[in-house]
Amino acid sequence: MKKRILSLILVFICVFTLPLTQSTVTAKSTKQKLKDVENKLEDKKDSLDSSKSKADDLSNQIESYDTKIEKLEKKIEEQESNKSKVEKSLEKAKKELKKAKEERKKYQDLLKERMEVMYMYGDTGYLDLIFSSENFSDLISKVITVQELVSYDQNIVKKLQDVEKQIQTKTDKIAKEKKELEDLISKLNSNKDDLDTLKIAKNAQLANVKGDIKDLKKEVEKLEAEQNELSNKLASQSGSSTNEIYNTGNGSLGWPTPGNYYVTSEQGYRYHPISGVYKYHAGMDIGLSYGDSVVAPANGRVTIAGWYGGYGYAVGIDAGLIKGKHVTILLGHNSSVKVSVGQKVRRGQTVAYGGSTGYSTGPHCHFEVHANGVTQNPRNWL
Template structure:
């Protein structure tokens, strides 16, 4: 379209130049035509005079000479008049030829002008078509932009809704861990109480046996010792298993969504153009799988207790490789990356908790 506009500008300049040239040449031609008309009028008067006097007048002029000198002067005068007439006629011919040439040039310029205007009209029509097409394209782009903005708004609303449900799920998990640690503490206190009660009973039995032994000569048979350790209800590690966390998806380090107050986790997805879908998810450290199953927001997920209040969560898996209650080792495959639950694409949603409270995972390990 810029090229067509440039051509139109050139044609406009040509049209303007041709118009100016035609006007100038027409004015010049008008002046010359007036000069030719004046000269022609003089020539007509001269010829008319010659016609009226005829050739005798010239002979009379010569015969009326007084002497040779007078004859020579009159002959020179007649020759001069004749030469003037011839020059006048020749000049008139040249001017007429010049006028004819300039008229031809003007006509050619007018033809060129007509052609230039025709070309200009074509280019303007072409430019109009291009502008119309460009406007249609712009209108289409504007419509697409509106559609994209609408989709973007809808996507933003969807993402906000997903984030809201994800935070609700996180809050539920926080409460689950609070109940979990409360139950663990209750079990520990109950174990301690049972141990103290068993120790007290053993002490009372020992004292009773001693008293009976002092009052009797017969040996008293020792009662059979019972195990002092009650059955363990929760076999999760109480102390931290030790060591550093390992990256949960080896080979994939791109963080699509980092840790923030509104997203208390990190999302790991494709790296260097390689899809993460189906990649193995490994345990960041050894521990016990305290929960492995389905959540409407987290999709397929796994939670591991590493002891000492440390735990990790792995969400949106396509499938699980462990089950609740299973002991796992650091680096062991526990699931596979997917896009289940509230997810817009394959990624791993990874959380680290301390005493049931979500923390920034990068406080304990670096991507690698």
């Protein structure tokens, strides 16, 4: 019985001492997990950025299709109105043609009739005509009249044939014009249909990308929450003084000046050391020595790298979405800058060296944070 109790005690000791002796190992694994989460987060943010730019591209394309479709619709409308004009003149020409044909036919029939009379009384027929005539003058008048009339009618028929031919040519020309317009309209319509099809396809793509963006935003938020949790866990595990100093806010950003934790001026209203005026201070000033490392407080992309007015040699970082807000960071008064615009930086990466350039009284790092364009107290994000 005593032996059993002793072994139980031993088990308890083992169970409870094991985690204690392995606390540094646990901290290391938390650090590793945090790193993994941060890597994943960076990847997702990159995907989100590329999805957003894809969505922008698609929207632009759709817009340009809309413009083109609108232009085509206008053109089609124009050509349709041209077509209806041409159709009207074609109808008119057809009527004219019909009338001309009728006129010509009337005279042709008349001519035929008179020719028949001519044949009937021509050559040998004259004798019959003579006997059928009441008198000589009647005969002469009959013969002359018929001959004259035939020649007159022949003339008229010829003229009418010319007129008919002209009208036929005109009608053919208008019909051809109408056919060309119809072809043009059908071509324009088919171009428009092609664009409509493309637009529908692009809209479907855009809907997909928008879905991706929604999913990615959710994933980013989830990873950020994980990152936050792990950062807090790491802080409690390592329990170092540095973490106690800066882990004052939501834990999203890292301290920008490792080894230098003395804050000479907080963000907010203060007496300005140079002007002596009570005024707003957009960032937090951390004392350091010339050449000390200034590091990126978050993963992101460099937007400013060089002289930046009163900020001296400054580094601006676009950290993307953090806690659902677009966060940008400015680190000012450095002696030199180590990065260049467009470069991707990781949290903790040295981006500049401490100094006192610009509007500054001594070496310090001016640490400024904006969320959705609004100045923040950096402490709320540390």
